[in-house]
Amino acid sequence: MVIIPAIDLKEGKCVRLLQGDFERVTVYSDRPGEMACLWRDKGAERLHLVDLDGSVAGAPKNVEIIRQIVREVCLPVEIGGGIRDLSTVKRYLDMGVQWVILGTAALKDRMFVYKACDSFPGRIILGIDAVKGRVAVEGWTEQSAMTALDLAKSYESRGIAAVIYTDISRDGMQTGVNVEGTRSLAEGVDIPVIASGGVATLEDIKKLLPLEEAGIAGVIVGKALYSGAISLEEAISLTKQT
Template sequence: MLIIPAIDLKDGKCVRLQQGRMEDNTVFSDDPVGMATHWVEQGARRLHLVDLNGAFAGTPIHSEVVKAIAKKHPALPIQIGGGIRSLETIETYIKAGVTWVIIGTKAVKEPQFVIDACREFHGRIIVGIDAKDGWVATDGWAEVSQVKAEDLAKNFAQVGVSAIVYTDIARDGMMQGVNVQATAALARASGLPVIASGGVTNLDDIRRLKTVAHDGVIGAITGRAIYEGTINVAEAQQLADAE
């Protein structure tokens, strides 16, 4: 199982939000490229980037920062989400050295886009499912849809999606522990690899996620915990690797 540090980009800085509220943010660094290097030096094998401004704008705002991180660490797998609403955007990111792009809002509102993207960029598409009480949220979590998270995941099981990033919004940035049960249920329902996000707070969360690795939970994204020091990336990855 992979421990995946998150770098959330807002106004050119590395921040963390609480429950997706743009006004409720903590700035951890004004050097996202340096932050990426820090996590690589701590042993990170993949990075999770989010263009927060892009998620609300519906178009990439931090593409130059993302390109700079990919250029600095060309061998590092990077996944990016936030404002990815066109095939042209996906192509630009992949050409810049990004490994996977995460489609969120568009996956709910226009599922055919995911199918087209998987066909065009085979093996490079992750679907981001952000849920509030089991219902999928869109547009930077500003809107809650009438679509159940498990139903959405099942819809993409056979179209070539590489993985799902599942975020429990109620726990995101709140340091209250990861929703292991819902994450495992989503993996079982879809048959797709699932990366847990939201509420990964300490090593106990990693231990609990390891117990559902056999269900298809392949990784854990962690943000506030690694910035505030309740998780050490190297130690967490060592735990995740242990039999």
């Protein structure tokens, strides 16, 4: 299981939101590139980037910072937020991003997502953000009636690289990862699942490790790393133990 540090970008800064609320923002760094290099130096094997401004605007807003991070860290990077057309997908992949995360579009523009999967096989990640199991879109500002499992299953045959499942109610709260919800999703689809939202301590990671066989391939960690509640080195070491 891979530990994936999160870098959320808002107005050029590295921030964290509480429960996806843009009014509850904590700024952790004015230099996201330096933060990315810090996680790399601490042993990160992969980074999770989100263009928060882009997710609301429906178009990328922090492209140059993302380009800088990709160029400097030399790690596989996944990026989400405001990606609504093939030209944007190609732009990110051409700059060296390994995976592009499609969230809102997966619900609202299926033909675009199908085309992206066909054009860039193995490079598209489905981002499913949910509240009480229901999918939320447009930067978490709009909730739908569709369940996370139903959305994931509808893309099961499309060559999706992975599903990132975020429990918005827990995101940034450090209240513990939604183990059962993530397990249910992983067991319900034949796609690797990456857990996200609420990771508070090493105990949360320990709870996820036995679920690798169920299809949980990684976990995204945000606020717990920035607050010091979790040491990245210790978390990575935990996953390497046999």
